Amino acid sequence: MLIAPPLVYALLLLALPLCAVVLFSFWTQDFMEVDTAFTLQNYREIWDSPVYLLLLQRSVFVSGMVTLVTVTLAYPVAYYISFNVAPAKKSMWIFLITIPFWTSYLIRVFLWKVILGYNGVVNSGLVGLGIIDEPLSFLLYNVNAVIITLAHAFAPFAILPIFVALEKIDRSLLEASRDLGEGRIRTFLRVTLPLSMPGLVAAVLIVFIPTIGDYVTPELMGGAGGKLIANMIQTQFLQLNNAPLGAALALVAMVCVTAIALVFIVLNRRWLRRQV
Amino acid sequence: MTALIQLRGINKYFGDYHALRDIDLEIKQGEFFSLLGPSGCGKTTLLRTIAGFEDPSAGTLSIDGRPMAGVPANKRPTNMVFQSYAIFPHLTVAENVGFGLRRDPRSKAEKAGAVKDALEMVGLGGYGARSAHALSGGQRQRVALARALILKPKVLLLDEPLSALDRKMRELMQVELMKLQRQVGITFILVTHDQEEALVMSDRVAVMFDGQIRQMDDPEAIYTRPRSREVAAFIGKMNFLPGTLHSSGEGVEADVAGLGRAMIPPDRVTPGLGSGPAVIGLRPESLAVLFEGETTTRRTVEGTVDEVVYYGDMTYYDVRIAGVDEPLNIAMKNLVGRDVLEVGTATRVAWDERSLVPLAP
Numbered sequence: 001m002l003i004a005p006p007l008v009y010a011l012l013l014l015a016l017p018l019c020a021v022v023l024f025s026f027w028t029q030d031f032m033e034v035d036t037a038f039t040l041q042n043y044r045e046i047w048d049s050p051v052y053l054l055l056l057q058r059s060v061f062v063s064g065m066v067t068l069v070t071v072t073l074a075y076p077v078a079y080y081i082s083f084n085v086a087p088a089k090k091s092m093w094i095f096l097i098t099i100p101f102w103t104s105y106l107i108r109v110f111l112w113k114v115i116l117g118y119n120g121v122v123n124s125g126l127v128g129l130g131i132i133d134e135p136l137s138f139l140l141y142n143v144n145a146v147i148i149t150l151a152h153a154f155a156p157f158a159i160l161p162i163f164v165a166l167e168k169i170d171r172s173l174l175e176a177s178r179d180l181g182e183g184r185i186r187t188f189l190r191v192t193l194p195l196s197m198p199g200l201v202a203a204v205l206i207v208f209i210p211t212i213g214d215y216v217t218p219e220l221m222g223g224a225g226g227k228l229i230a231n232m233i234q235t236q237f238l239q240l241n242n243a244p245l246g247a248a249l250a251l252v253a254m255v256c257v258t259a260i261a262l263v264f265i266v267l268n269r270r271w272l273r274r275q276v
Numbered sequence: 277m278t279a280l281i282q283l284r285g286i287n288k289y290f291g292d293y294h295a296l297r298d299i300d301l302e303i304k305q306g307e308f309f310s311l312l313g314p315s316g317c318g319k320t321t322l323l324r325t326i327a328g329f330e331d332p333s334a335g336t337l338s339i340d341g342r343p344m345a346g347v348p349a350n351k352r353p354t355n356m357v358f359q360s361y362a363i364f365p366h367l368t369v370a371e372n373v374g375f376g377l378r379r380d381p382r383s384k385a386e387k388a389g390a391v392k393d394a395l396e397m398v399g400l401g402g403y404g405a406r407s408a409h410a411l412s413g414g415q416r417q418r419v420a421l422a423r424a425l426i427l428k429p430k431v432l433l434l435d436e437p438l439s440a441l442d443r444k445m446r447e448l449m450q451v452e453l454m455k456l457q458r459q460v461g462i463t464f465i466l467v468t469h470d471q472e473e474a475l476v477m478s479d480r481v482a483v484m485f486d487g488q489i490r491q492m493d494d495p496e497a498i499y500t501r502p503r504s505r506e507v508a509a510f511i512g513k514m515n516f517l518p519g520t521l522h523s524s525g526e527g528v529e530a531d532v533a534g535l536g537r538a539m540i541p542p543d544r545v546t547p548g549l550g551s552g553p554a555v556i557g558l559r560p561e562s563l564a565v566l567f568e569g570e571t572t573t574r575r576t577v578e579g580t581v582d583e584v585v586y587y588g589d590m591t592y593y594d595v596r597i598a599g600v601d602e603p604l605n606i607a608m609k610n611l612v613g614r615d616v617l618e619v620g621t622a623t624r625v626a627w628d629e630r631s632l633v634p635l636a637p
Contacts, residue, residue, distance in 0.1 A: 175329055176362035178349045180376030180423065190375075194366050272366065 024247035042248035074158035141223025165199025286335035313484035355424035370404030557633035
């Protein structure tokens with residue numbers, strides 16, 4: 001039998017690691033050894049312990065907020081580039097939007113620390129202007145900081161798919177809507193928004209799915225109260241040497257993301273059908 | 277009765293580009309009016325100005341006595357059939373047709389009935405539930421028509437509506453559009469680069485070049501009495517022979533290269549064209565090739581068949597005559613029992629003074 005090389009990569013790079021994670025999640029750690037007897041004990045432990053569920057909840061909330069903030073801010077930017085920027089300058093705008101990628105993600109995170117820190121740009125600015133007497137402490141080392149940093153980091157990922165979807169809209173459809181009696185706002189709601197929905201859905205998924213698994217940002221920006229499920233998975237694997245429990249947590253998080261993404265897609269389809 | 281649409285001194289600039297030059301136009305209620313011209317002549321810009329998608333740089337436009345300055349497209353009593361049809365791909369056929377009825381005060385059931393009627397009117401009864409992207413070109417066009425006509429506009433604007441259809445479909449839709457226009461009694465303004473389309477469907481045609489209306493007449497006048505060489509060359513085929521005009525008390529006499537002298541019939545004299553060098557136009561079907569043994573009361577000139585193009589119902593002959601560089605193009609109906617002449621055959625070309633269209637050089 002001939003197996004195409006791409007299939008081999010796919011198996012090696014995607015299926016194999018996933019199988020390993022699944023397999024590990026049904027094993028247990030017995031001090032230094034891994035006990036390979038099949039058991040659901042890891043899952044039972046996750047279900048029984050409030051800390052894992054709390055972390056999972058918080059992760060979903062943070063990802064949801066990041067997605068909301070990112071996509072809400074990205075849509076107007078994509079709209080502006082698609083509809084208001086001269087065609088010859090569009091690629092330059094898209095290029096400018098990708099400039100943050102030229103620096104390492106870690107450097108961008110540390111820059112946010114400089115901006116949001118106790119003696120950071122925001123605080124010293126506000127104090128200097130006399131708006132506040134004491135630096136604000138809720139800016140850094142909590143969930144807000146994680147959301148701000150992630151939203152900034154994922155903005156280009158959200159702008160690009162929305163921009164592409166908007167670019168594909170035949171401009172004569174917007175004129176047709178105007179011609180048929182609708183003003184700008186109604187035209188946006190009845191034509192532009194539904195037709196850009198594939199891009200919006202892509203943006204939501206592209207932002208939501210990876211942010212749930214992100215652990216660098218909460219590690220550096222989240223402080224004690226801003227840790228997420230990914231930090232716990234990392235702790236289990238590297239610090240507590242409990243790979244099976246870490247694997248089970250990873251799988252639970254994955255199932256959650258998949259379920260939420262599917263519900264989102266289904267709801268979106270139904271909403272689109274109602275938009276007449 | 278005053279005109280339904282009045283344009284006075286409309287000018288449009290896109291930057292330095294002068295797209296419309298001093299357009300004066302009146303269109304009557306119920307008229308089928310065509311804007312005809314090559315691409316880039318400004319005809320679509322003019323249509324979009326009437327629709328409200330372009331603001332004129334100068335001049336006034338009024339529809340039904342109401343000035344349209346500052347009135348946006350969604351508030352004008354016009355609806356448009358776009359060149360691409362602009363059918364909303366995310367909606368069904370019925371939703372497309374009913375798109376403009378949102379603010380209509382009628383009940384949901386009445387609106388659904390109106391949509392159904394509109395679809396039946398364009399021959400798409402029963403297509404309402406179909407998804408719009410599953411339609412053929414001809415069906416899309418019908419949906420676009422129904423969507424515009426359901427709003428009962430004062431004016432329906434059609435931007436090259438038939439150019440995306442194949443030939444058979446186009447001919448069918450020409451007839452259907454004419455019927456529909458008579459049936460609904462709405463003023464139609466059609467933009468087209470296809471002279472046949474304009475001649476077939478319109479009550480009046482405006483021929484545009486370089487942002488100007490060069491001639492505005494009924495189709496027959498446009499075809500038989502073009503006022504300029506540009507219009508003559510654009511509408512159908514035309515032979516052009518150099519000549520001289522002599523204006524006198526008895527009328528206008530033309531001295532045509534290769535053919536000789538002839539009086540121009542008074543109704544064929546192009547206004548504003550006096551004595552002097554001119555170009556004489558001859559339509560291919562106003563000339564005839566004489567077959568062997570055939571006689572005619574018309575004047576004739578000797579020639580040789582240079583090229584034969586066979587079309588089935590017609591044959592186009594290029595016949596070379598003495599004293600003219602270009603051969604004359606002559607259209608002949610193919611009759612039963614009459615052979616098509618071969619290249620190189622010596623023949624005679626029949627013509628008379630009614631074949632001549634005097635034009636400025």
